Amino acid sequence: MNLIKLSAIDSTNAELRRRLQQDTLPDLTVVWALEQTQGKGQRGATWTTDKGKNMTFSILKRFKALEATDHFRINMSVSNALIKALSTLNIPALSIKWPNDILSGRHKICGILPENSLTGNRILYSIIGIGLNVNQEEFPGLPQAGSLLSTTGTVYDLDDVFLRLYASLTTIFAQEENTSTRELRQAYLKNLFGYGQTGSFQIGDEILTGQITGVDREGRLLLKMEDGREESFGMKEIKFRY
Numbered sequence: 067m068n069l070i071k072l073s074a075i076d077s078t079n080a081e082l083r084r085r086l087q088q089d090t091l092p093d094l095t096v097v098w099a100l101e102q103t104q105g106k107g108q109r110g111a112t113w114t115t116d117k118g119k120n121m122t123f124s125i126l127k128r129f130k131a132l133e134a135t136d137h138f139r140i141n142m143s144v145s146n147a148l149i150k151a152l153s154t155l156n157i158p159a160l161s162i163k164w165p166n167d168i169l170s171g172r173h174k175i176c177g178i179l180p181e182n183s184l185t186g187n188r189i190l191y192s193i194i195g196i197g198l199n200v201n202q203e204e205f206p207g208l209p210q211a212g213s214l215l216s217t218t219g220t221v222y223d224l225d226d227v228f229l230r231l232y233a234s235l236t237t238i239f240a241q242e243e244n245t246s247t248r249e250l251r252q253a254y255l256k257n258l259f260g261y262g263q264t265g266s267f268q269i270g271d272e273i274l275t276g277q278i279t280g281v282d283r284e285g286r287l288l289l290k291m292e293d294g295r296e297e298s299f300g301m302k303e304i305k306f307r308y
């Protein structure tokens with residue numbers, strides 16, 4: 067395992083990228099930091115967690131022939147791997163909130179930030195950032211956030227949690243080329259929060275009701291609207307209300 071463990075860094079995604087510019091790092095290299103001073107979240111948000119209590123790492127995944135339009139395979143593989151790993155710790159009511167948040171019950175315990183590097187229409191590699199809340203007790207002002215500790219009442223050993231996540235990710239990545247998008251999607255939908263159910267969504271200023279019927283190749287959420295039409299929505303267009 068090529069593991070670079072740091073006490074503090076701005077962002078593990080940024081650090082892995084910097085090191086990659088200086089060195090030829092092997093596939094599955096990990097940068098893990100106990101503290102991030104400028105952690106990055108999705109959609110330009112910041113990712114802040116208590117120092118030393120949570121898991122913040124980035125893993126490098128190289129691809130031989132992954133088309134850019136198949137980028138959502140990465141989100142599905144990683145989400146599926148995280149669900150598997152967290153199941154081994156008996157974390158209750160695990161699900162994936164589209165596109166790739168991991169929930170326990172209705173609390174977000176983990177976020178994923180894949181940053182893909184392309185040449186032409188091929189993804190050469192992805193720097194996949196994972197932020198898992200482990201031993202943080204409270205999330206002031208964030209009622210929808212949670213941690214392994216806040217959901218189970220147990221304090222976890224970070225090294226043990228990391229090894230479970232790493233084992234699950236590397237197992238799924240080892241099968242990546244031989245797994246069809248259909249298979250990945252089946253596993254993903256099995257754990258997708260609200261799949262098959264009717265929910266409320268915010269699209270611009272409008273609140274709409276729709277039934278989640280799946281995700282398409284590019285990861286757009288498929289909703290069956292009240293008039294029976296099926297429509298697809300991208301990550302920037304739609305927000306889940308739950």
Ligand SMILES: O=C(O)CCCC[C@@H]1SC[C@@H]2NC(=O)N[C@@H]21
Nearest residue numbers: 077079105106107108177195197
């Ligand atoms: O907003 C999200 O849900 C994604 C959060 C991703 C956070 C992780 S923590 C490790 C890695 N480094 C970063 O700067 N961000 C990701």
